Amino acid sequence: MPGLEVHDVPDGVDPDAWHLDVTGAVASELTFDREDLRALPVETFTADFTCVEGWVAEDLSWRGVRVGDVLDRVAPTAAASHALVHAMDGEYACSFPLDDLADAVLALELDGAALPVEHGGPARLVPTGEADCWESVKWVAELTVTESAPEDADTAESIALSRVG
Numbered sequence: 001m002p003g004l005e006v007h008d009v010p011d012g013v014d015p016d017a018w019h020l021d022v023t024g025a026v027a028s029e030l031t032f033d034r035e036d037l038r039a040l041p042v043e044t045f046t047a048d049f050t051c052v053e054g055w056v057a058e059d060l061s062w063r064g065v066r067v068g069d070v071l072d073r074v075a076p077t078a079a080a081s082h083a084l085v086h087a088m089d090g091e092y093a094c095s096f097p098l099d100d101l102a103d104a105v106l107a108l109e110l111d112g113a114a115l116p117v118e119h120g121g122p123a124r125l126v127p128t129g130e131a132d133c134w135e136s137v138k139w140v141a142e143l144t145v146t147e148s149a150p151e152d153a154d155t156a157e158s159i160a161l162s163r164v165g
Contacts, residue, residue: 006118010089013139018088018122020070020106024145027075034122037108040065040073045105047126051133062126063109068102070143079147084154085125088139094125094156095149096135103128106140134160 020032042065049057071083076098083101086093096104104127107115115121120138127135134156144150 009117010087010091010139012089012091013117014088015117015122018139018141020123020140021142022070022074022145023142024083025077025080025147026145027077028073030074032070034108037065037070037106037123040069042108043105045128047128049133049136053133061111062105062107063112064105064107064123064126066102067104067106067125067143070106071098071102071145074145076145077147080145082146082149084144084146084150085137085140086142086144087137088141092137092139092156092159093153094135094137095146095151095154096127097149098145100127100129101143132157132160 018034020037021029022032023029042063044061044063046059046061049060080098082095082097084093084095085101104125107124107126108122109115110119115124123140125137125140137156
């Protein structure tokens with residue numbers, strides 16, 4: 001893939017066993033597989049990806065589903081305000097206000113091909129607005145909807161910044 005850096009794929013990542021669980025403060029917890037996600041409206045957007053490590057990947061074309069479409073299927077409760085996005089490795093997680101997360105895309109493809117596991121496949125969260133690179137969670141396996149910001153479980157920033165020398 002042009003421009004994107006590659007980090008080691010954690011041992012806990014098994015793309016063959018992948019599914020997306022949406023849990024927490026929702027009317028109906030659901031599990032999505034690849035076909036379930038592909039049945040939702042799909043969109044493509046192109047953006048540069050700038051990393052705190054100092055590199056930029058230009059004009060990446062991401063294709064996937066809006067997180068808002070996933071959230072619509074589970075109906076967050078009236079008190080729900082945030083969600084914690086968990087990676088399949090069980091360690092990396094990032095919290096977002098629901099309004100911001102709804103606009104993000106769960107990317108299933110990159111530059112016209114299935115998203116490779118080394119770049120976060122089968123599903124990677126790609127924020128569409130202003131965001132830090134570490135908020136682009138690879139190997140997304142669970143969205144936990146919460147009624148407050150889940151700060152203690154948010155590990156993404158500290159893990160990502162530990163790579164910067």
